[in-house]
Amino acid sequence: MVRMLVWLPLGLxxxxxxxxxxxxxxxxxxxxxTDALQCRETQFALRLSLVTSSAAVILSLVxxxxxxxxxxxxxxxxxxxIDTLLxxxxxxxxxxxxxxxxxxxxxxxxxxxLAALGIRLVFTPGGAIAAQTFIAVPIVIRSSRAAxxxxxxxxxxxxxxxxxxxxxxxxxxxxxxxxxGILTGAxxxxxxxxxxxxxxxxxxxxxxxxxxxxxxxxxxxISSGELGMALxxxxxxxxxxxxxxxxxxxxxxxxxxxxxx
Amino acid sequence: xxxxxxxxxxxxEALGHVPLINRIIAMISLxxxxxxxLDDFSLDIRExxxxxxxxxxxxxxxTLLNVTSGLTEYTGRVLFNGKSVDCLPAYKREVGYVFQDLxxxxxxxxxxxxLLAMKRLKISRGEKTARVDQILxxxxxxDLRCRYPHELSGGEQxxxxxxxxxxxxxxxxxxxxxxxxxxxxxxxxxxxxxxKQQRRLGLTTLFxxxxxxxxxxxxxxxAVLKQGRxxxxxxxxxxWFRQAAAETGFLEKPNILxxxxxxxxxxxxxxxxxxxxxxxxxDDGFRISRVAILPDEIYISSERAPGPSINRFEGxxxxxxxSDGVVQVVVSVxxxxxxxxxxxxxxxALNVVEGQxxxxxxxxxxxxxx
Numbered sequence: 001m002v003r004m005l006v007w008l009p010l011g012l013x014x015x016x017x018x019x020x021x022x023x024x025x026x027x028x029x030x031x032x033x034t035d036a037l038q039c040r041e042t043q044f045a046l047r048l049s050l051v052t053s054s055a056a057v058i059l060s061l062v063x064x065x066x067x068x069x070x071x072x073x074x075x076x077x078x079x080x081x082i083d084t085l086l087x088x089x090x091x092x093x094x095x096x097x098x099x100x101x102x103x104x105x106x107x108x109x110x111x112x113x114l115a116a117l118g119i120r121l122v123f124t125p126g127g128a129i130a131a132q133t134f135i136a137v138p139i140v141i142r143s144s145r146a147a148x149x150x151x152x153x154x155x156x157x158x159x160x161x162x163x164x165x166x167x168x169x170x171x172x173x174x175x176x177x178x179x180x181g182i183l184t185g186a187x188x189x190x191x192x193x194x195x196x197x198x199x200x201x202x203x204x205x206x207x208x209x210x211x212x213x214x215x216x217x218x219x220x221x222i223s224s225g226e227l228g229m230a231l232x233x234x235x236x237x238x239x240x241x242x243x244x245x246x247x248x249x250x251x252x253x254x255x256x257x258x259x260x261x
Numbered sequence: 262x263x264x265x266x267x268x269x270x271x272x273x274e275a276l277g278h279v280p281l282i283n284r285i286i287a288m289i290s291l292x293x294x295x296x297x298x299l300d301d302f303s304l305d306i307r308e309x310x311x312x313x314x315x316x317x318x319x320x321x322x323x324t325l326l327n328v329t330s331g332l333t334e335y336t337g338r339v340l341f342n343g344k345s346v347d348c349l350p351a352y353k354r355e356v357g358y359v360f361q362d363l364x365x366x367x368x369x370x371x372x373x374x375x376l377l378a379m380k381r382l383k384i385s386r387g388e389k390t391a392r393v394d395q396i397l398x399x400x401x402x403x404d405l406r407c408r409y410p411h412e413l414s415g416g417e418q419x420x421x422x423x424x425x426x427x428x429x430x431x432x433x434x435x436x437x438x439x440x441x442x443x444x445x446x447x448x449x450x451x452x453x454x455x456x457k458q459q460r461r462l463g464l465t466t467l468f469x470x471x472x473x474x475x476x477x478x479x480x481x482x483x484a485v486l487k488q489g490r491x492x493x494x495x496x497x498x499x500x501w502f503r504q505a506a507a508e509t510g511f512l513e514k515p516n517i518l519x520x521x522x523x524x525x526x527x528x529x530x531x532x533x534x535x536x537x538x539x540x541x542x543x544d545d546g547f548r549i550s551r552v553a554i555l556p557d558e559i560y561i562s563s564e565r566a567p568g569p570s571i572n573r574f575e576g577x578x579x580x581x582x583x584s585d586g587v588v589q590v591v592v593s594v595x596x597x598x599x600x601x602x603x604x605x606x607x608x609x610a611l612n613v614v615e616g617q618x619x620x621x622x623x624x625x626x627x628x629x630x631x
Contacts (some may be wrong), residue, residue, distance in 0.1 A: 102546035158360060160430065161351055161356055161423070163355060163380070164381065
């Protein structure tokens, strides 16, 4: 009897999540949603979301992988402080992050300088990219740091004795060995960027056909009572979320028996 | 290969014995490694030789290899071909290093491991592939070229590690107890293979081990390391027959048998006379006046054991002592004392008392002539 009780919490939680998802699926009729999926506004939001989140992930990888490497392999004063600081966006309310971004980029001097360079972030899709990057980059740094730390440094020594330069060792040995962990982090960062709402709302605003990403679109349509449109966006988001999470699981499972020497 | 001699002539290069008056390839003299101060440490490695450095665990063997390859900081001098490499980082020293844990790149297959090792060489892609083929053939792993390291057996991984270190044609090959993790038979087989390849390619090699038997089997010369000092350097015969090895404590002290005559039999064997009987000894390519054998390579039994009557003797047990988990027995053979060692289990099974007559065998392969 007691043994069976162990299963109860798992059952309840699964039921809870399942019911919430079911509520999203069965609240409006199927045809209403398929119509909304073909609507121009939804398609715009989908495109914008894909473009901004991809850009945010690419930016995060470019900045995050080297940062993770330095944090993993170099000792310098203030390392722990910087490390903690960079984790802060992970626990910050996205809305607050958005306010911060708005204050920074909306500020006359700094915003003006950027505008002079042709970079306008306030109430533009660029702002959405900035907001999503702010959320995604700590995830990439965290995962790549852990991935680099897990690579046995002795492989790098072996590379040295084989006459490989530091650069060759990084690109031919360290990076390939850490790749799996970095990729998992990138997928997770992408999922978070796709679903990012609070920060995007604050800095990019919520303008249809301009800055409305999928989550912002959900918000706009719910506030104007168009549930079919809102749920169509929800469906798309859930679909991507599911696919990305599945990808992480598959990546994790394959934790390459090759690396188990 | 061997022409039988008439006893007085030294046998020709029977096992390809390397002449020892060779150019010095590497010279290492050190004062300090990290914080560890060395007292007058110096070591020469000569062209084409395999120098086996023997020392107990913790005597600094691996550290010495790291110094030579440039992976550890040190105060002192390391010369390759007379030129100082002290200022060169590890990746410019052109050494081949087989680590104890091999460190085969797990994300690359056999062929890719070798190709990455050859990256520094300024030769064409075609030449590299040709060299891969050649080295895979030499180490007999040609059919494994697409396998990943985790798909190889221990012995195959070992061969790949050796191939990877050798493929770059290093100035000096460094081996850090490469056979320590293998079972006895594989290790023995690979030792012979290594020896063959090392001689064929003329690789100058520094081999460290804590195992004297391994050093004995492989080394052209042996250096004995103790507490950061080279206690002794020389040929196996020097180290063995000069007896000083015994003072280092951890090295076993061999029995030395004085020989009355020496005749080359061919087939890699020499017949020598000892205490009025004939002994067969492996031919090392020179005239033998003394033969050495380690105490644990002598078998004794109360009954005459079956088998061919080669290298047999009869004697009387003089003393029996148990020390350090080993039973040391002294057998007197017509006035000459032979030290014999065995495990306590073996000794109990033997069931003998002092003064009893015993039959003994001197293991042929363990006999070393000088």
